[in-house]
Amino acid sequence: MQTETPQFQNHIAGRTEPARAGRSFTSTNPATGAPWGRFADSDADDVDRAVRAAQAALDGEWGRLSNTRRGRLLMAWGERIAAHSEVIARLESAQNGKLLAEMKAQATVVREWLYYFGGLADKIEGRVIPLERQSVLNYTLREPLGVIGVIVPWNSPTFLTIMSCAPALAAGNTVVLKPSEVTSASAFELVRLAEEAGIPPGTINVVTGARAAGEALVDHPGVAKICFTGSDGAGRAIAARAGARLASCTLELGGKSPNIVFDDAPVDNAVVGLLSGIFAAAGQTCIAGSRAYIHERIYDQVVERLVQRARAIRLGDPLSADTQMGPAATAAQLDKNLSLVAKAVSAGGEVLQGGRRATVPGLEQGYFFEPTILHRLGRDNPILEEEVFGPVLAVLPFSDDDEVLALANGNRFGLAAGVWTRDLRRAHSMARRLQAGTVWINTYRAMAFNSPFGGYKDSGIGRVNGMESVEQFLQTKSVWCETSDEIQDPFVLKV
Numbered sequence: 488m489q490t491e492t493p494q495f496q497n498h499i500a501g502r503t504e505p506a507r508a509g510r511s512f513t514s515t516n517p518a519t520g521a522p523w524g525r526f527a528d529s530d531a532d533d534v535d536r537a538v539r540a541a542q543a544a545l546d547g548e549w550g551r552l553s554n555t556r557r558g559r560l561l562m563a564w565g566e567r568i569a570a571h572s573e574v575i576a577r578l579e580s581a582q583n584g585k586l587l588a589e590m591k592a593q594a595t596v597v598r599e600w601l602y603y604f605g606g607l608a609d610k611i612e613g614r615v616i617p618l619e620r621q622s623v624l625n626y627t628l629r630e631p632l633g634v635i636g637v638i639v640p641w642n643s644p645t646f647l648t649i650m651s652c653a654p655a656l657a658a659g660n661t662v663v664l665k666p667s668e669v670t671s672a673s674a675f676e677l678v679r680l681a682e683e684a685g686i687p688p689g690t691i692n693v694v695t696g697a698r699a700a701g702e703a704l705v706d707h708p709g710v711a712k713i714c715f716t717g718s719d720g721a722g723r724a725i726a727a728r729a730g731a732r733l734a735s736c737t738l739e740l741g742g743k744s745p746n747i748v749f750d751d752a753p754v755d756n757a758v759v760g761l762l763s764g765i766f767a768a769a770g771q772t773c774i775a776g777s778r779a780y781i782h783e784r785i786y787d788q789v790v791e792r793l794v795q796r797a798r799a800i801r802l803g804d805p806l807s808a809d810t811q812m813g814p815a816a817t818a819a820q821l822d823k824n825l826s827l828v829a830k831a832v833s834a835g836g837e838v839l840q841g842g843r844r845a846t847v848p849g850l851e852q853g854y855f856f857e858p859t860i861l862h863r864l865g866r867d868n869p870i871l872e873e874e875v876f877g878p879v880l881a882v883l884p885f886s887d888d889d890e891v892l893a894l895a896n897g898n899r900f901g902l903a904a905g906v907w908t909r910d911l912r913r914a915h916s917m918a919r920r921l922q923a924g925t926v927w928i929n930t931y932r933a934m935a936f937n938s939p940f941g942g943y944k945d946s947g948i949g950r951v952n953g954m955e956s957v958e959q960f961l962q963t964k965s966v967w968c969e970t971s972d973e974i975q976d977p978f979v980l981k982v
């Protein structure tokens with residue numbers, strides 16, 4: 488039982504400090520609806536101090552480290568985070584209501600991310616370019632961009648922070664991190680562990696706050712690039728602001744991912760894939776498989792099994808090992824779940840399962856929502872367009888490959904897609920033709936540190952994970968060195 492509200496302050500240049508203007512905000516525990524912690528409500532002044540600290544670290548100790556040493560420090564950070572995964576998971580679960588087990592698994596697996604990107608740090612190399620004029624040695628230097636502004640959402644705070652920070656730091660940049668106002672606490676644990684691992688103070692700075700703090704970070708002229716993960720609306724606003732001052736962005740945005748089950752699918756696996764794609768994290772995942780297209784020959788049996796399984800999902804305290812689904816992370820998210828279901832119904836859709844706020848004994852004020860399945864949806868039903876970010880699955884029948892491909896691609900998002908079939912030719916043909924940054928065949932919701940992840944269309948710009956994510960935090964300098972003494976007088980033309 489929480490007795491007093493924990494207080495958190497910004498972390499700048501290795502020191503904690505309150506917001507200069509003295510403002511703070513409160514986060515809420517979504518399982519109980521009670522206030523949980525108080526955080527600095529940062530403004531442009533606080534952001535400026537953090538950016539200056541990050542620039543000082545870049546010009547100082549961090550910037551002078553060899554690539555190999557930098558990589559080793561990232562690995563040591565990963566070790567420490569994994570060793571403290573329980574503490575981090577408890578902070579996150581108390582603020583976003585996701586299962587303790589899931590948050591702990593994420594805070595453990597990020598070690599692998601920091602090992603991989605730590606290992607890549609000294610594989611960043613330039614090239615020697617053979618020029619027509621052979622006396623010139625022309626080579627490239629791969630240099631960091633500078634200070635990176637990292638803005639993350641609430642659904643997987645540590646995981647998404649490390650996905651952004653690991654490649655940025657491996658490339659030699661420094662970071663100002665603005666966590667979500669919903670789940671700010673674990674960022675302080677992460678930066679504390681980074682400094683304990685030997686990463687110099689100022690390399691990673693944390694400023695908390697909501698949209699205004701994020702905007703101040705995007706607008707700061709000392710920030711070379713914004714790495715943003717969140718909703719497409721905020722991503723659009725951020726890209727426009729950053730573009731106004733010619734700063735680049737990596738944008739990891741939302742989705743409305745199709746999960747397609749053909750009539751030759753391994754049905755048992757497909758049912759589990761459909762369920763885990765939408766209900767495993769209460770739908771609060773960017774890759775939620777929220778549109779299930781099921782071949783008409785197996786539609787009834789698959790839908791019946793989905794309904795049975797969805798009905799049996801145990802809602803409850805996210806800290807309890809028995810719980811299978813926690814609450815929505817915020818009251819606003821709960822309202823969004825309710826209103827988008829109501830909108831789908833008023834457009835002619837029907838609720839097959841769930842669709843209402845749920846009550847959990849002992850947690851009556853919690854933001855729980857029933858696992859929901861909607862059917863009999865017209866093709867223009869708004870639920871097929873809008874990201875819910877909640878446990879709401881739309882099920883639709885289809886009859887052939889071209890039809891389902893058009894339905895799957897007929898959406899402005901393009902983050903991920905699932906395909907369930909035993910036919911290899913069909914699987915690879917779908918993989919080529921689906922407009923999505925990730926296509927899973929006979930699996931769903933898998934991710935690895937070395938496999939690129941990101942969105943097509945409105946789901947984003949750029950990639951995290953894999954070597955190409957490091958590339959996005961580097962700039963190339965071309966160095967020309969004349970090695971001969973031959974005079975090149977511009978007024979003496981040689982023919």
Ligand code: NAD
Nearest residue numbers: 639640641666667697698701702717718721739740741773
């Ligand atoms: P959000 O866009 O509301 O907020 C994300 C972060 O941006 C928060 O830190 C917030 O304070 C900040 N922010 C919001 N508006 C801003 C603005 N105009 N300028 C600067 N900063 C701003 O998203 P959310 O509700 O926290 O998270 C849910 C969304 O995140 C979903 O759309 C989900 O799909 C997406 N998401 C995407 C990925 C991915 O990798 N593609 C991963 C997880 C979540």
